[in-house]
Amino acid sequence: MPMSLTVEAQQLVKRFTGRDGTVEAVRGVDLSVAEGEVFGFLGPNGAGKSTTVRMLTTLTRITSGSARVAGADVTADPDAARRGIGVALQEAGLDARQTGRELLVLQARMFGLSAAEGATRAEELLELVDLVDAADRRIQGYSGGMKRRLDLASALVHRPQVLFLDEPTTGLDPASRLTVWDEVRRINVEGTTVFLTTQYLEEADQLCSRLAIIDGGLIVREGTPGALKVDLRKRKSLDYEPSLDEVFLDATGRTRVRVAGQVQGVTE
């Protein structure tokens, strides 16, 4: 039986034209994410990760190519795509003047829920992300970890088929990062497909069933973490199991060799 795909992209291209000319941020990306996967999308800064996610989530127009998300064509029927996705972007995009509860109820109403349904759903989500005590406080007083959890909750108000998380743990302390990982796992177990971009390879290794590495606007590796490691081991004839860091460095042509004098010592 064929796998049911929740994210499909074919030859996605994004060009930005500005005063300094045209930049091709994404240069022909093909992606397939099956229902129920936690799909990792990795790449160095400026590789095209966020631009790809923004195209898949209808936030940025596609220059050429096509994409279907949650069964809807993102260009032809963006509202249908929006109804099937939840989005938590790189910077937790929250309205700091509202309370956590107000924000969740508002988000629910954006997806067509009534005020009463929104209030009920907000309560469920506040419990899920452990923010009940802070629910009626303004968001401007929340810590970074609380904001991330609230952002995650706001992406789930309408029970999306696919959850897009763009670097969800950047800037978080280790404890908050582990909490977000637990949430991602729980969300996935409940049936939501997760599309995760991250720069933390350990995070990808821990969470993702499959991943793709993008560099210079093109996909340069794709597969399960295990398969990618085996591939590198065979190609380089390594006598040990390489880490995902090494897979990443190999795929993106980066090196971990430090140039003498580049790292400064600190003395008291």
Added chain:
Amino acid sequence: MKGYWALSGRAVREVLRVPEQLFPTVFIPLFFLVVNVGQAAKIFPSGATPFLKGQNYAAFQVPSALLLAASFGGAAQFLVEDIIGGYFDKLRATPVSRSAIVLGRLSAEALKSLGIATLIVLVALPFGISVASGVLGFLLLIILAAGWAVVYSGFMQLIALKTRSAAATQSGSLVFFPLLFLTPNFVPRNMLTTPMRVAASYNPVTYIMEGLRSLILEHLAWAKIGRGFAVIAIAGVLMVFLNVRAIRRYD
């Protein structure tokens, strides 16, 4: 419609939670009213100035204060904060109609401006100013002023959407000053020099000002009132259309 009501409610909460923003919106127009009247009232004494229709010069100047108060574009300032903070993307990723995103904010701006216009008129009343067109005229007066607030906020929201810059959006409020000074601000249009009269006649703000002024000085002069509302309607529809289009094309 659910989205529209929810976004309007949020925008009203926003205004109420930043009361500091209201202070310049009330204080600066009243300051200009006092200064302008102080400088020119003796030139235009009530009894010897036919265009004042028996009232004092402050009554002639109140429309400028109302228009100025409606030209701060508070809704656009909040929008640019949403854009910079990332919340605007959060809204765009939902299926809520793009017109609800625009109209939600503009509705709150209209409500705020109704309150501010009422306050300015109430402050002016003890200084010998009356609304000659009565209670209906007073209602039309504050609605017309609020209508201009919607139009001008729509214009400033466009700047916010195009530039995504707080500084550029803020500077949009300054555009109002040339528009204001190219109106029959200090004297009626027929007393302006020919170049100024021509410029004022091409300036849509002139017709709103003349509509407001007629409501204070005259008894329901429907032609002038109608022209003011027509300008608001045309400019309002244009601004909403351009805002919705800017959000749809936003990358």
